[in-house]
Amino acid sequence: MFNNIAELVNLAETQNKKIYEIMLEQEMKATGLSKDEIINKMKENYTVMKAAIEKGMQGVTSKSGMTGGDAKRLSAYRNSGNYLTDYTLISAICYAVATNEVNASMGLICATPTAGSSGVLPAVMFAAQEKLQAEEEVVINHLFTAGAIGYIIANNASISGAAGGCQAEVGSASAMAAAAVTEMAGGTPSQAAHAMAMALKNMLGLSCDPVAGLVEVPCIKRNAAGAVNAFAAAEMALAGVESRIPWDEVISAMYRIGLSMPIALKETALGGLAATETGKCWREKIQ
Amino acid sequence: MKYKSIFDIIGPIMVGPSSSHTAGAVRIGQIARRIFGMEPEEIHIHFYGSFAETYKGHATDIAVIAGLLDFETDDPRIQDAILIAQKKGIQIHFYTEEIVPSHPNTLEIKLVKGDETLELTGISVGGGAVQISELNGFSLNLSGENPAMLIYHKDAYGVVASVAVILANHKINISRMNVSRIERDSMALMVIETDQTIQEEILKEIGLKDNVKKVYVLSA
Numbered sequence: 210m211f212n213n214i215a216e217l218v219n220l221a222e223t224q225n226k227k228i229y230e231i232m233l234e235q236e237m238k239a240t241g242l243s244k245d246e247i248i249n250k251m252k253e254n255y256t257v258m259k260a261a262i263e264k265g266m267q268g269v270t271s272k273s274g275m276t277g278g279d280a281k282r283l284s285a286y287r288n289s290g291n292y293l294t295d296y297t298l299i300s301a302i303c304y305a306v307a308t309n310e311v312n313a314s315m316g317l318i319c320a321t322p323t324a325g326s327s328g329v330l331p332a333v334m335f336a337a338q339e340k341l342q343a344e345e346e347v348v349i350n351h352l353f354t355a356g357a358i359g360y361i362i363a364n365n366a367s368i369s370g371a372a373g374g375c376q377a378e379v380g381s382a383s384a385m386a387a388a389a390v391t392e393m394a395g396g397t398p399s400q401a402a403h404a405m406a407m408a409l410k411n412m413l414g415l416s417c418d419p420v421a422g423l424v425e426v427p428c429i430k431r432n433a434a435g436a437v438n439a440f441a442a443a444e445m446a447l448a449g450v451e452s453r454i455p456w457d458e459v460i461s462a463m464y465r466i467g468l469s470m471p472i473a474l475k476e477t478a479l480g481g482l483a484a485t486e487t488g489k490c491w492r493e494k495i496q
Numbered sequence: 497m498k499y500k501s502i503f504d505i506i507g508p509i510m511v512g513p514s515s516s517h518t519a520g521a522v523r524i525g526q527i528a529r530r531i532f533g534m535e536p537e538e539i540h541i542h543f544y545g546s547f548a549e550t551y552k553g554h555a556t557d558i559a560v561i562a563g564l565l566d567f568e569t570d571d572p573r574i575q576d577a578i579l580i581a582q583k584k585g586i587q588i589h590f591y592t593e594e595i596v597p598s599h600p601n602t603l604e605i606k607l608v609k610g611d612e613t614l615e616l617t618g619i620s621v622g623g624g625a626v627q628i629s630e631l632n633g634f635s636l637n638l639s640g641e642n643p644a645m646l647i648y649h650k651d652a653y654g655v656v657a658s659v660a661v662i663l664a665n666h667k668i669n670i671s672r673m674n675v676s677r678i679e680r681d682s683m684a685l686m687v688i689e690t691d692q693t694i695q696e697e698i699l700k701e702i703g704l705k706d707n708v709k710k711v712y713v714l715s716a
Binding site for chain 2: 232236239240247250251253254257271272273311312313314315316317318319320321322323324325327330352353355356357359360363364368369371385421422423424425478495
């Protein structure tokens with residue numbers, strides 16, 4: 210059993226295992242299900258994640274009409290070959306937006322950890338899968354790495370925007386993705402934990418201020434930011450960069466920031482972007 | 497530990513856009529439908545608080561109708577739920593209320609079929625979890641996560657005991673129980689949550705007991 214990141218890394222290192230193996234074993238104990246049953250359940254999540262990305266890239270529009278079509282734009286931009294950074298990064302941006310546009314259009318998604326932050330993890334994992342030419346099975350395994358991190362954050366801090374702001378949703382998703390992609394790229398459990406901590410630190414204080422209370426603006430584009438941030442943290446960790454603040458202290462900082470954040474910035478649509486002139490106009494238009 | 501399984505974190509698979517305003521609304525509708533036990537001819541939905549303000553943008557209206565058609569939270573037909581219901585000839589009415597509820601995500605459902613009616617108040621508490629707080633004027637606290645039996649009976653001595661004996665005879669364990677009444681000697685509602693699923697024959701046996709008027713069942 211593990212209750213925090215330090216215990217998780219310690220278990221993995223002393224048994225010479227990957228983080229995902231430790232998570233799988235714990236899930237088997239907690240549910241009584243077999244390894245195959247658990248992996249097959251995760252495979253269903255994997256399939257839904259992949260289908261959402263494909264659907265989003267074809268172009269969808271949200272129920273309110275406020276958002277949509279940007280993943281299609283990003284996909285065409287990527288296919289043009291004429292982009293600023295690199296294929297993996299532009300793919301991650303495209304996939305994150307695609308998933309969240311599908312969410313806003315009432316399409317089928319897998320909450321990771323929430324519906325509003327559902328684009329980050331699939332974006333990072335599928336963009337990295339192409340880069341590393343990883344088998345489907347390898348990606349599914351590392352979704353357990355992401356889950357282990359999310360499980361610890363959810364139990365020691367929060368994954369709810371109403372309770373902890375967007376740092377608890379996209380921030381947690383970014384931290385989960387950073388650890389998973391670091392391990393998938395060959396990083397050690399400790400490097401994965403550093404990636405988690407660095408990703409989360411970069412998202413601390415992020416408010417949840419959705420326009421008209423809808424899971425659209427700024428949520429969709431923030432998922433792209435969470436994905437890119439996960440890659441930045443993973444690259445740093447794989448290069449040997451370490452978080453100066455210990456892993457679990459970063460999670461507790463996120464929790465305390467969430468508690469002290471004003472209500473207007475915690476999913477009430479009363480502050481931040483929701484309270485701008487344009488934000489208010491959208492609110493009236495939708496009602 | 498608040499979260500016990502990895503699938504609380506990676507999952508659930510659901511139709512967007514919001515776990516509380518969409519998935520939760522589907523669940524409330526589904527519970528109402530299962531208690532009612534049949535397809536309604538008329539549906540009346542009253543939205544309160546945050547639901548009243550943002551139900552259109554979050555598709556809470558579509559989601560609750562989807563639940564009333566007994567769709568699951570990941571059913572792709574959710575999007576077309578209102579159209580599907582209208583094609584079946586079901587009459588649907590939505591109302592927004594200005595009264596401030598105790599929880600911001602509250603909705604009230606009234607179902608009609610012939611002489612049968614059902615009135616239910618549900619709250620979406622977050623992350624897709626829900627609570628039923630009122631049924632036909634009786635207050636209760638039902639999550640819908642466990643199998644449950646709702647017994648509408650005359651407020652008289654011995655009814656609770658006779659139901660408990662039947663459950664004990666069938667080796668059904670009660671995990672939670674609540675009895676509420678509107679006034680003394682009138683009608684009461686007994687809500688029993690169990691560990692095991694309750695079979696049809698047990699329901700019939702309870703339905704035949706003195707003072708028991710109606711038995712509803714809710715499978716988890």
